[in-house]
Amino acid sequence: MGERVYPRDTPPVSGEHPNLNPKPIIDSPPVSGGPYHRPTMSEDSSTSSKMSYPGYGGPQPGTYVVQVPKDQVYRVPPPENAHKYKLYTQRKPHRSRCRCCICATLAAILLLALLLVVAGGVFYLIYSPKAPSYSIESVQIKGVNLAKLAASSVAPTISPVFNVTVRTENSNGKIGVYYEQGSSVNIYHDGVNFCGGSSPAFYQPPKSVTVFSTELSGAGIVLSKSARDKLLTEQKKGQVPLEMDVEIPVKIEVSAVKTWTITVKVSCDVTVNALIENAKVVSWDCRIKKMEMFSASKNKKKS
Known part of the structure; x- marks a missing residue:
């Protein structure tokens, strides 16, 4: 799991392990509204435009970068697909049972046909009709x-x-x-x-x-x-x-x-x-x- 990078002077959320030596992403003072100020859409737009220019130092304070390993993506289905996932997982055993039943029936028919052929051969050998x-x-x-x-x-x-x-x-x-x-x-x-x-x-x-x-x-x-x-x-x-x-x-x-x-x-x-x-x-x-x-x-x- 990748590290979370916290902005300067921002406490971690409950349950998370903060870095012992947190380092700010950029030493610029927080924007208006204090350290907990949440940027507006205009500010986000200006920030993204600024980030596109070379030499810009990094994300604005209050912004988090979360890195998730690729092997953990889509491991759990989204909530809207949970019902479908449950149905599909329940159908597999049912299909397996039907397949086993069909295979057993075919095997019994083939065995019966083989027995009849053997019995007919024995009858002809013994009685020669x-x-x-x-x-x-x-x-x-x-x-x-x-x-x-x-x-x-x-x-x-x-x-x-x-x-x-x-x-x-x-x-x-x-x-x-x-x-x-x-x-x-x-x-x-x-x-x-x-x-x-x-x-x-x-x-x-x-x-x-x-x-x-x-x-x-x-x-x-x-x-x-x-x-x-x-x-x-x-x-x-x-x-x-x-x-x-x-x-x-x-x-x-x-x-x-x-x-x-x-x-x-x-x-x-x-x-x-x-x-x-x-x-x-x-x-x-x-x-x-x-x-x-x-x-x-x-x-x-x-x-």
Whole structure:
């Protein structure tokens, strides 16, 4: 802290330590009004003007020069900013707590995701799940007489009935499959829905083969002349292509524990020699379009 310089004959303020040997700044007599005279604004102006000339001895009596070290400037906020300073200092811990809470939540989410990945990896290593495979064993078709359709002069309607036998194989050693109610099976030809229905509900244990049949029916299907001509041409060649789409809700059983319901979507391209009751399956190609927990499988056979 710098020294205060007191004018001659002026006592220090209470609490201040006076210099033992005070020296006046200038040996000029005090101005009018005595040693405690306070200069007026005009006097201050004249004094400042005098101080600007070289040779002037120093400040007038009654004037104090206070020197403050630079490191002590602005250490304490001014009174008008004390309230803002208090608010800012109180917000820092609150922000720190929020930041810590967010970091902890993100860390928990990352840890949970890591645990799920590790659990999934262990599950695949132990059980090695494989998707079931599907194949078309036979197709019987009723209600479609192409010869009669060709002789008709008006656009006829048909009511086909398909009886489809499907073979499914579960090659997993420790995983069973529950086929639930609520499935849908549809057969199309050239974008026209011929018939629809559902598949039965059953349980397929590990390392097993299940064969089931489902009856699909349609009514009032209108065929245009181009569609009839195309069917006749395909039947003469002995290759009538059909598309079968299947959606089945299933549950997976792993060590006596059932999972949630999973929707399995299977698409099969089936080719028969004719739309007759004793139709022969020329080729089929079945593939799983969607099934969680399992990798997609594809089963194909051509004549």
